[in-house]
Amino acid sequence: MAMAWLSGNKGRAKVISAVVASGLLAGCTSAAGGDGRRADAPVAGGVAECTKAEAPGDSRDRQTRAMWIATVAGIDWPGDPGHSVARKKSDYRKMLDRAKALGVNAVFVQVRPSADAFYKSPYEPWSRWISGRQGRDPGFDVLDFFVKEAHARDLEFHAWFNPYRVGRGTDRTQLHPDNPARRNPSWVRAYGDGLWYDPGIPQVRELTTKVVMDVVRRYDIDAVHFDDYFYPYPESGDFPDGATYKRYGGGKSKGDWRRGNVDTLVKGLSEQIHRAKPWVRFGISPFGVWRNKRTDPAGSATAALQSYDDIYADTRKWVKEGWVDYVTPQLYWEIGHRTADYRPLVEWWARLVKGTGVELTIGQASYRAGEAGAWRDPAELSRHLTLNERFPEIRGDVYFSAKDLIGDRGGSTSRLRRDHYATAAIPPPVDGGRRPAPAGKVTASADAGGVRVRWHLSPSERATSYAVYRVDGKAERCAPVPTDRLLVTTRGAGIVDPTAAAGKTYTYYVTALDRLHHESAPARGATVTAARG
Template sequence: MALLPTGRHQVHLAVALAIVVTLSMGLVRWQTRPDPARQVVATASCAGRPLDTPRQLRGMWIATVSNIDWPSRPGLDQEQVKSEYRGWLDLAQQRGHNAVFVQVRPSGDAFWESSYAPWSRWLTGRTDGLSPGWDPMEFLVSEAHARNLEFHAWFNPYKASQTGNPAELPASHPLRQHPEWAVTFPKGGKGSRLYYNPGIPEARKFVEDSMLEAVAKYDVDGVHFDDFFYPYPVKGQDFPDDAAFKQHGAGFATKADWRRDNVNKLVKEMNQRVKELKPWVKFGISPFGIWRNRTTDSLGSPTRGLQSYDAIYADTRLWVKEEWLDYIVPQLYWHIGFDIADYAKLLPWWSDVVKDTRVQLYIGQADYRVGQKGAWSDPAELDRQLALNSKYPVSGSIHFSARQVRADRLGAVSRYATAHYARPALVPVMGHMPPNPPDAPEVTEASRDGANGVTLAWRAGDGPRPAGYAVFKVDGETARLVATTRGTTWVDRTVGTPGAYSYCVAALDRLWNLGGSSEVDVAG
């Protein structure tokens, strides 16, 4: 494997690659600052009625490691892999979602042709490094966008391989070339894994470059990490990084402080480098739900569980307070009333953490627990949790994982989807990221055809190309959001009685900012 150069040259190469790819794909033109010559007035009303525009991120994780969700097994042919993925996107749309979080670097591997990582065994077969002969990542992103779903590329930064034996790595694996970066640590059950050592600056830079490669090459909407930095503790084992600490730990009172600083640097640097490369790409992390317990730290939560600050060296509270993230998704995988970690107590704690910051709070919901004993045997548990979310500054939820959403155990998914996701919603705007509101589209057709309903068609206005459109329908004293789409046609099949109807079609930029809109009336 030919490794790309590192350092300043690598940054310039990645930026140049991003520009070339963007131009070649004909993507939305982007301005980091508004053009003073263009004054696009965002849609505020439709037919004189105020807009009812719900803003809520709704997503699910699509896990690839061990083929948890997708693909269903390694080595499937191209058409079956594509068909299965389209099925997950169908499910997302059916459940009212507007985002997917797809694991594209599960274990130091890649779902794209990478100069930094071998092809993933979970995609191509039982051995890392086999090429599928096509571009899965391009397909993943474009299919999500075709359905107006945000695509967040989910990475595990430091996992290097599911095997702990370097001899089992493919010849092209980076740790074959840099064995000094490798750390072997038990999985917690049988066997062990290989990790890139977070305490070696060159290894951290390499890991960052490997993820930024995907940002440069593909039109992703977000870069997403879960809770794996240093591995979770295993009784009687310590992460074997003494040599790295001796070489790089000067100035730190303890190894724990040094490890936290290593993770902090990764988070801070990734945020900076993503924004330098593509200012519109969001960066978010889904950490373990407990930072520290209040019995340990007065700033901690009223809990008695594992502390990510101490156990896996993830100072999640600091990341929010320093605004090194655009969003955070604590995994609140416990039920309301759980004495060790009560959902109803952690939710206000996290709400307080994001207070007075620009970081948006989403909640990681434990769909996988539905049907377990105790509180999770009640199909209303997740429904109650989402209802509780609405009482706090929560901007959305992500559900783990796709196969659990599809399984709909006890009817719990149908229950909360009906109660909370029945109507479409726009992804929340991030005010600190550069807007690029498009001009109003031009409606070219508005016709009624009996049982087929009302058909609307339009074309983009001048100025920046829209990333999508929002359709509003006048309903009493408000104009209600009824659809979002990346297409230029939409059919209202809910029209069942004679009468006149009023609609507005508004343009959206890729960060879901509303631009101009066009109003149209349809006679009964």
């Protein structure tokens, strides 16, 4: 807004990287099917060979491990918008390959950075950050490319929208003539160093809703994602919406009215998204402090800016009302910070989501690694994850941003991998899905490249991907899978495991997954001895 492997288990430390690099066999993608199954899901016959084997449960090994890919100003991608289409595509693929090798299983990609689009929108112009000039066609459907490449690597794709930011700088002539913000100047306010839509104007909320729902209907995304920008952070005086408040305030205090405007957008979008595609989730990554305890007894033991009072985002209400499927508070402070200590904040958020059904992941500041103070120690982020383990409500972490995570800024990613990401991970299961039928006929054979594992695809239309587990030695062929031995997930019908040690025996198990991460029982395992060098 990622990761190498346990220090005492260095043999496993290279497994995911090597398996990915050597070629997972992945399918192609296309538009989503009407039943929620990804259209790239393989379809073929399979046989449930282990009728009594139990499916894996929702263990603590299930985690969301994600990173934000920021496109505004080319922060993570595409860098220079003047790069060729081939260069842009290659850079994105390389970024995803590195993410997959690090154990990442989801990407949150910014597709509407500033009232513009990384796809051909009927409502807004192409983004300047993809083509160099707002409104200029970049020569390919960027969002379609984004989604297909992520799914080909079995990465969830969360489409990240900024609902109210119009642009950097206050010169409206820099907006494309067809930009709704240019055509409707009364909707826009200059504030601080930027232009913003006024959230109190009903037509603005309608536009944002139309923009999001257009993407939900036309692209095979897994989730809609908002970050922390609702009303802008306080800068130069009060946000200039006095005329809007006078017209629409209805007797409420300005604070309550502003929060109500944001609530209306969040609640309405949640309903429309789930009505259109029940399997598409809606998540928000708010500023990490809702309110301070000294302001509100329900708040956290902090003394920081308050999202409730300062940017009019009542995140606590959204969780309590179930308007979001997941929440990812941006806890970008170190353990022991004077005014916003990481420790009491994770405790507060864990208590908030408990019993609500809302999934909690933590926004982590990989961009701060190497800074002065606590962040100079590459173990700071690792300590965050160790602390998270005390709270079963925390189901993973999301890192800002991609370039810092995969670039191993300050050595923090290497430490994360060594301490916490010894194996791959499947995201936690989401309500609404069902276990698909198992895959069938798993075979494993030794060759010069390592061990080649193949299977028959599940006959279930719900099956979208497959999890491959590896245990040492000859094991029972219809045993429950050990979830801490996950090797990799893939969309295809086979992998090559190049990390198998020459002359060593292994047993491989394969399960099928639906798009909401419900997992089948394992197919009958296959045992093989890797070829001797």
